[in-house]
Amino acid sequence: MAAGSAVSHMKLVTCAIVLLPLFVTIATSHNIFLDWHVSADFNLKPASSDQPVITINGMFPGPLINATTNDVIHVNVFNCLDDPLLFTWNGIQQRLNSWQDGVSGTNCPIQPGRNWTYVFQTKDQIGTFFYFPSINFLKAGGGFGPIRINNRAVISVPFPKPEAEYDVLFGDWYSTSYKDIRSRLATADVLPPDWMLINGKGSYLNNLSQSYEIFNVTQGKTYLLRISNVGTAWSFNFRIQNHQMVLVETEGSYVNQIELDSLDVHVGQSYSVLVTANQNATDYYVVASPKMSNASDNSTLVGVAVLHYDHSTSPANGSLPWGPDPFDLQFSIIQAESITWNLTTGAARSNPQGSFNVSNVTISETFILQASTATINGSSRYTVNNVSYLTPDTPLKLADYFSNGTGVYELDTYSKNTSNVNAVSGVFVASAIHKGWTEIVLENNLDTIDSWHLDGFSFFVVGMGYGKWIPESRSIYNLYDPVVRSTVQVYPGMWSAVYVYPDNPGMWNLRSQNLKSWYLGEELYVRVYDADPNPAKEKPPPKNLLLCGKFQPPAPIPAPSIPAPSIPAPSIPPPSIPPPSVPPPSVPPPSIPPPSIPTPSVSPAAKPPSSMAYNPNRTRSLIAVITTALSFFYIIGSY
Numbered sequence: 001m002a003a004g005s006a007v008s009h010m011k012l013v014t015c016a017i018v019l020l021p022l023f024v025t026i027a028t029s030h031n032i033f034l035d036w037h038v039s040a041d042f043n044l045k046p047a048s049s050d051q052p053v054i055t056i057n058g059m060f061p062g063p064l065i066n067a068t069t070n071d072v073i074h075v076n077v078f079n080c081l082d083d084p085l086l087f088t089w090n091g092i093q094q095r096l097n098s099w100q101d102g103v104s105g106t107n108c109p110i111q112p113g114r115n116w117t118y119v120f121q122t123k124d125q126i127g128t129f130f131y132f133p134s135i136n137f138l139k140a141g142g143g144f145g146p147i148r149i150n151n152r153a154v155i156s157v158p159f160p161k162p163e164a165e166y167d168v169l170f171g172d173w174y175s176t177s178y179k180d181i182r183s184r185l186a187t188a189d190v191l192p193p194d195w196m197l198i199n200g201k202g203s204y205l206n207n208l209s210q211s212y213e214i215f216n217v218t219q220g221k222t223y224l225l226r227i228s229n230v231g232t233a234w235s236f237n238f239r240i241q242n243h244q245m246v247l248v249e250t251e252g253s254y255v256n257q258i259e260l261d262s263l264d265v266h267v268g269q270s271y272s273v274l275v276t277a278n279q280n281a282t283d284y285y286v287v288a289s290p291k292m293s294n295a296s297d298n299s300t301l302v303g304v305a306v307l308h309y310d311h312s313t314s315p316a317n318g319s320l321p322w323g324p325d326p327f328d329l330q331f332s333i334i335q336a337e338s339i340t341w342n343l344t345t346g347a348a349r350s351n352p353q354g355s356f357n358v359s360n361v362t363i364s365e366t367f368i369l370q371a372s373t374a375t376i377n378g379s380s381r382y383t384v385n386n387v388s389y390l391t392p393d394t395p396l397k398l399a400d401y402f403s404n405g406t407g408v409y410e411l412d413t414y415s416k417n418t419s420n421v422n423a424v425s426g427v428f429v430a431s432a433i434h435k436g437w438t439e440i441v442l443e444n445n446l447d448t449i450d451s452w453h454l455d456g457f458s459f460f461v462v463g464m465g466y467g468k469w470i471p472e473s474r475s476i477y478n479l480y481d482p483v484v485r486s487t488v489q490v491y492p493g494m495w496s497a498v499y500v501y502p503d504n505p506g507m508w509n510l511r512s513q514n515l516k517s518w519y520l521g522e523e524l525y526v527r528v529y530d531a532d533p534n535p536a537k538e539k540p541p542p543k544n545l546l547l548c549g550k551f552q553p554p555a556p557i558p559a560p561s562i563p564a565p566s567i568p569a570p571s572i573p574p575p576s577i578p579p580p581s582v583p584p585p586s587v588p589p590p591s592i593p594p595p596s597i598p599t600p601s602v603s604p605a606a607k608p609p610s611s612m613a614y615n616p617n618r619t620r621s622l623i624a625v626i627t628t629a630l631s632f633f634y635i636i637g638s639y
């Protein structure tokens with residue numbers, strides 16, 4: 001890091017040099033600093049075609065974020081793509097900090113040629129997660145990677161320490177450019193992706209694959225596989241020839257351990273399983289095959305990797321291990337219902353997971369959300385309660401902070417529990433009662449398996465059922481040990497119900513993980529608002545907050561000596577800034593900046609979605625940057 005680069009708070013990126021991963025983990029401070037150069041690579045050709053693949057520091061999938069409970073992750077993202085970019089951290093709860101969630105409703109995009117640093121904490125979490133680019137359909141081009149949150153040393157884990165851990169990211173893949181797919185989505189009937197990659201590599205059995213993945217094991221040892229479905233559309237059944245798996249964790253919860261021959265993983269879900277190398281030392285097939293598809297053994301849509309024993313005497317052979325009938329959803333449903341929460345084990349904390357449970361809670365509110373499709377103004381859209389989400393130029397979170405939403409969204413315009421009469425496009429923001437238990441029923445009117453994710457929370461998966469949900473459906477709920485996670489599948493023609501405790505104020509995305517559905521409107525935001533003015537409740541915007549849309553950056557501050565509106569450093573309790581989640585006493589018209597909030601200029605006609613780093617006090621930021629840099633070098637020097 002040259003001293004010069006610190007001068008500009010937000011630096012124009014030199015995109016030519018990308019292969020410079022900077023991984024520094026400072027054990028004592030529990031800060032993890034990462035520099036990510038995100039670019040398009042045309043030479044990887046995982047599916048044999050020379051489409052752009054989104055890499056991070058040249059890697060596909062991107063680098064592992066290997067964190068421990070409560071670590072603080074600093075990810076400086078350099079956008080070397082020609083599309084605006086945001087990353088979201090699937091399943092990371094961003095306690096009191098939806099500013100770092102990285103979806104269109106919370107952050108202005110990082111423009112091409114720019115960089116921006118996320119800073120977030122893995123507060124009170126453990127488990128298996130992943131990250132991915134959240135906007136512009138970029139996920140279909142890659143850019144995803146694994147996140148592990150390890151237990152702190154003082155917390156015991158409910159299984160013996162494995163010999164090694166492997167990240168297993170599998171997902172479907174289009175063999176054409178994400179840009180082509182994106183441009184055709186609204187107008188043409190785009191076929192689902194027809195390839196399957198495991199850790200960015202094609203099938204062992206398909207000679208079009210450039211390479212295939214090998215998991216190395218030693219006979220007699222046990223391994224932890226951290227599995228995520230990073231794809232865009234297909235659910236997969238995962239299995240290993242001649243080997244069983246023990247399911248131990250999902251999306252941050254320890255489950256009651258069950259032995260499985262195969263595991264269904266839906267889009268956006270994560271699991272960890274233990275696999276013991278207890279067979280003869282040869283090679284074995286590792287298979288992920290699509291649900292609800294007749295894809296044959298050797299099709300590109302069947303992922304095949306290799307489990308390779310040390311001193312293996314033969315390559316993988318025989319036929320692929322049989323999975324369940326891909327159209328037998330009953331198998332999948334029964335398996336889902338058998339995944340329950342281990343109430344007695346500790347997780348991020350030593351007290352039992354089950355000490356916070358739903359066996360006796362009072363529901364304050366029920367959301368009934370129905371996913372469907374509709375044609376709106378001639379284009380095909382996905383809808384929730386007949387509303388197709390319309391992404392405003394201004395992130396909801398910014399509007400919330402600067403103008404109590406005025407001019408960008410209106411809270412509860414659309415019903416949370418009935419479908420709009422006509423299909424419309426709109427900015428669907430639903431309120432949730434702070435600390436009032438909320439039941440969310442997700443119904444699927446589509447003919448594919450849907451998968452829903454809520455940012456900011458884990459939820460209790462209390463039930464699934466056929467047809468329409470009715471209040472009597474509650475009689476089949478499991479309120480004793482429902483699994484706690486953040487992504488739940490919804491089978492076609494069925495519903496899934498979850499309970500969530502909205503104790504995390506902020507603006508939170510509730511979305512279909514199926515990329516096309518999400519991109520075409522199957523999402524909404526849930527606003528959790530806490531009237532308590534204590535600033536400890538929700539974090540103030542970060543110092544490097546990007547502005548865009550209605551709230552444009554102020555004109556450049558000419559000289560550092562000119563007094564700027566005072567904004568305290570984040571670590572100092574803010575004396576003059578109003579608590580972030582509390583709206584200004586009266587909503588000012590958008591052109592009047594709210595009292596003592598940094599003054600963005602409002603330009604309703606702002607067309608190019610430019611976003612610039614907001615820099616209230618250049619002097620101070622410069623000092624801060626230099627100080628950070630100095631202490632950084634000091635730490636490296638003493639490392």
Ligand SMILES: *[C@@H]1O[C@H](CO)[C@@H](O)[C@H](O)[C@H]1NC(C)=O
Pocket residue numbers: 066067068150
């Ligand atoms: C991840 O972090 C843990 C805890 O610090 C460490 O034991 C492990 O070796 C790390 N794994 C990788 C792949 O870096």
Ligand SMILES: *[C@@H]1O[C@H](CO)[C@@H](O)[C@H](O)[C@H]1NC(C)=O
Pocket residue numbers: 001005006008009010011076115116117544613625
């Ligand atoms: C951009 O990167 C530089 C380091 O190259 C860093 O000092 C600066 O804080 C980053 N900008 C933002 C907005 O994160």
Ligand SMILES: *[C@@H]1O[C@H](CO)[C@@H](O)[C@H](O)[C@H]1NC(C)=O
Pocket residue numbers: 207208298
């Ligand atoms: C690849 O496999 C197909 C059959 O799946 C076969 O027809 C073809 O000849 C193979 N190509 C090469 C280069 O081996």
Ligand SMILES: *[C@@H]1O[C@H](CO)[C@@H](O)[C@H](O)[C@H]1NC(C)=O
Pocket residue numbers: 166214215216
């Ligand atoms: C297994 O070993 C091979 C050969 O050394 C290596 O190329 C491969 O990356 C290893 N696999 C994993 C998942 O580490």
Ligand SMILES: *[C@@H]1O[C@H](CO)[C@@H](O)[C@H](O)[C@H]1NC(C)=O
Pocket residue numbers: 157158255256257342343344345346
């Ligand atoms: C649940 O966790 C406890 C405590 O770690 C462990 O002893 C027990 O085996 C686990 N139960 C199951 C069914 O996995």
Ligand SMILES: *[C@@H]1O[C@H](CO)[C@@H](O)[C@H](O)[C@H]1NC(C)=O
Pocket residue numbers: 279280
């Ligand atoms: C392992 O190899 C031995 C000797 O080749 C054979 O008898 C046995 O059936 C094999 N076991 C398995 C599980 O394949």
Ligand SMILES: *[C@@H]1O[C@H](CO)[C@@H](O)[C@H](O)[C@H]1NC(C)=O
Pocket residue numbers: 292293294
């Ligand atoms: C899959 O195969 C079954 C049985 O062969 C057939 O009934 C069904 O129509 C096929 N489905 C698709 C989508 O091709």
Ligand SMILES: *[C@@H]1O[C@H](CO)[C@@H](O)[C@H](O)[C@H]1NC(C)=O
Pocket residue numbers: 296297298299
């Ligand atoms: C691929 O699968 C089809 C259908 O199962 C089969 O007919 C064909 O022989 C297979 N090809 C190869 C190369 O295995």
Ligand SMILES: *[C@@H]1O[C@H](CO)[C@@H](O)[C@H](O)[C@H]1NC(C)=O
Pocket residue numbers: 360
């Ligand atoms: C369940 O809740 C009711 C009402 O809040 C309370 O009276 C009762 O003691 C609770 N039961 C248990 C087992 O916690």
Ligand SMILES: *[C@@H]1O[C@H](CO)[C@@H](O)[C@H](O)[C@H]1NC(C)=O
Pocket residue numbers: 560561562563564569617619620
């Ligand atoms: C911000 O800038 C003003 C004017 O240059 C200066 O007086 C003040 O000390 C700065 N604040 C901080 C925290 O550096």
Ligand SMILES: *[C@@H]1O[C@H](CO)[C@@H](O)[C@H](O)[C@H]1NC(C)=O
Pocket residue numbers: 404405410411583584585586587
């Ligand atoms: C802010 O918006 C909310 C929801 O629309 C409304 O209930 C509240 O009264 C507004 N606050 C102010 C200060 O206008």
Ligand SMILES: CC(=O)N[C@H]1CO[C@H](CO)[C@@H](O)[C@@H]1O
Pocket residue numbers: 241242282283284314315316317318
């Ligand atoms: C899994 C499997 O069937 N492996 C076999 C592959 O072929 C060798 C040699 O014929 C056998 O020893 C393995 O059992």
